[in-house]
Amino acid sequence: MAAPTVVLLPVWAAGHLMSMLDAGKRLLAQSGGALSLTVLVMQAPTEKDRSEVAAHIRREEASGLDIHFHHLPAVEPPRDYVGIEEFVSRFIELHADHVKTAISALTCPVAAVVLDFFGTTLFDVCRELSVPAYVYFTADAAFYALLLRLPALHEEVTVEFGEMEGMVDVPGLPPVPPSCLPVPVMDKKNPNYTWFVYHGRRFMEADGVIINTVAELEQSVLAAIADGRCTRGIPAPTVYPVGPVLSLSPSPQGAEQPHECVRWLDAQPPASVVLLCFGSVGFFTMTQAHEVARGLERSGHRFLWVLRGPPAAGTLQTTDANLGELLPEGFLERTKEKGLVWPTKAPQKEILAHAAMGGFVTHGGWNSTLESLWFGVPMVPWPLYAEQHLNAFTLVEYMGAAVAMEVDRKRNNFVDASELERAVKALMDGDSDDGRKVREKATEMKAACRKAVEEGGSSYSALGRLSEDIRKGAVRTSQ
Numbered sequence: 001m002a003a004p005t006v007v008l009l010p011v012w013a014a015g016h017l018m019s020m021l022d023a024g025k026r027l028l029a030q031s032g033g034a035l036s037l038t039v040l041v042m043q044a045p046t047e048k049d050r051s052e053v054a055a056h057i058r059r060e061e062a063s064g065l066d067i068h069f070h071h072l073p074a075v076e077p078p079r080d081y082v083g084i085e086e087f088v089s090r091f092i093e094l095h096a097d098h099v100k101t102a103i104s105a106l107t108c109p110v111a112a113v114v115l116d117f118f119g120t121t122l123f124d125v126c127r128e129l130s131v132p133a134y135v136y137f138t139a140d141a142a143f144y145a146l147l148l149r150l151p152a153l154h155e156e157v158t159v160e161f162g163e164m165e166g167m168v169d170v171p172g173l174p175p176v177p178p179s180c181l182p183v184p185v186m187d188k189k190n191p192n193y194t195w196f197v198y199h200g201r202r203f204m205e206a207d208g209v210i211i212n213t214v215a216e217l218e219q220s221v222l223a224a225i226a227d228g229r230c231t232r233g234i235p236a237p238t239v240y241p242v243g244p245v246l247s248l249s250p251s252p253q254g255a256e257q258p259h260e261c262v263r264w265l266d267a268q269p270p271a272s273v274v275l276l277c278f279g280s281v282g283f284f285t286m287t288q289a290h291e292v293a294r295g296l297e298r299s300g301h302r303f304l305w306v307l308r309g310p311p312a313a314g315t316l317q318t319t320d321a322n323l324g325e326l327l328p329e330g331f332l333e334r335t336k337e338k339g340l341v342w343p344t345k346a347p348q349k350e351i352l353a354h355a356a357m358g359g360f361v362t363h364g365g366w367n368s369t370l371e372s373l374w375f376g377v378p379m380v381p382w383p384l385y386a387e388q389h390l391n392a393f394t395l396v397e398y399m400g401a402a403v404a405m406e407v408d409r410k411r412n413n414f415v416d417a418s419e420l421e422r423a424v425k426a427l428m429d430g431d432s433d434d435g436r437k438v439r440e441k442a443t444e445m446k447a448a449c450r451k452a453v454e455e456g457g458s459s460y461s462a463l464g465r466l467s468e469d470i471r472k473g474a475v476r477t478s479q
């Protein structure tokens, strides 16, 4: 008989899709052939996303693992949405019937359904089919704790969070300044906020929540969740911290080897270069790019700056930057001995792994953060969107692996040249106390991350518990 299958329903965005697939593959390996994977693929809303998803699937299909991809019929995407959180949540909800039909048609027993954290509307389908439902949380436990706490916070804080007195209580974290809350939490009238409160409430229905974090990095937050302190004393679903889940597979075939950025790094002294890179969505205006250029030049440090241009209409993903338009006159010429500005997507993981890497100015997306910790690179967070302002707080105030930088949220997260210069010097100068502290912390966290995924480590063991719990729940859905 075919092995019971774990059904994954990933969101197409790279930071979500690859993370969930990699977690699924680890689960497969851990089960020693007792489980298989079925991935339900939603047709992504843009052509670019569709072709990226197709390329990922081709690579996975060539791997020979027991993974089956099932393409769901396309749905008409919502048109009247305000932001990505509303769009993704409603887009997934529109797939409910297709998901139900696809799962019902599976001929092998279904051990569990694993939903992206925007997909809690589909708990109803799982319940109708009597299939255990898990959530895969692609960000950290701190953000999960905040979402669990949000339905209660919504009642406790009667004004906008930006106008409240005092700090926000997220159990397990130091008091959180309201200015560090995720973007969708800052406007209670916005449907994106309503969706966050909704998901925060519905997480309580999960059979388990798999989080891409490491127990040793977020001990007190995980303890608070487990004790029901984020959920008014009501026990929250079991959490499985299985991270860091990183896609460390080699570069796709046909990619130039080694990449030009890596060849440039080969010529730099050890731990001398600061990387600046801002995820799939982060880009700068000319005014901001000029400030960054001035700040970097004045810092005197070597830099590798991945600078991206604004997204094409109707998409979120950045475009290649026009350096001639974005950068100040003469900047590239003046800094050619010390810096490289890269206008397209760069191989971030290979760069972070390089011995020349000394620090990382990052938007603080959770995948980038974990990659930086995995390679022991200390950070300066520059949050831009999504939950990144909370990640910045967590990294600086809770984990101590990053130097703080002042980001003006009221001016589209603007950072001026002098502040960037200060932060880069604090991170990179050999005699900086702040730099020494965050370097030590990043080295400690690198060791913790690596130990966690080894046999007997915390994430390895959590994956073992997850595999066992999932196998116990297998049910047959087909007639």
Ligand SMILES: COc1cc(-c2[o+]c3cc(O)cc([O-])c3cc2O[C@@H]2O[C@H](CO)[C@H](O)[C@H](O)[C@H]2O)cc(OC)c1O
Pocket: 013, 014, 015, 016, 084, 085, 138, 139, 183, 184, 279, 280, 281, 316, 317, 364, 365, 366, 367, 385, 386, 387, 388
């Ligand atoms: C969670 O709320 C938001 C998520 C995103 C967002 O958008 C996005 C768009 C793409 O075209 C490709 C992506 O990969 C992508 C990813 C993405 O979410 C990121 O998820 C990561 C893992 O959870 C990580 O934590 C990052 O910080 C997220 O950015 C965008 C957004 O507003 C623009 C959100 O509010």
Ligand SMILES: O=c1ccn([C@@H]2O[C@H](COP(=O)(O)OP(=O)(O)O)[C@@H](O)[C@H]2O)c(=O)[nH]1
Pocket: 014, 015, 016, 277, 278, 279, 280, 281, 306, 344, 345, 346, 347, 348, 349, 364, 365, 366, 367, 368, 369, 371
């Ligand atoms: O030029 C780039 C920009 C991003 N990334 C990768 O894209 C992912 C970004 O995920 P993250 O969660 O940090 O942010 P998101 O883009 O999802 O907001 C990470 O794996 C990065 O290594 C990359 O390889 N090159």
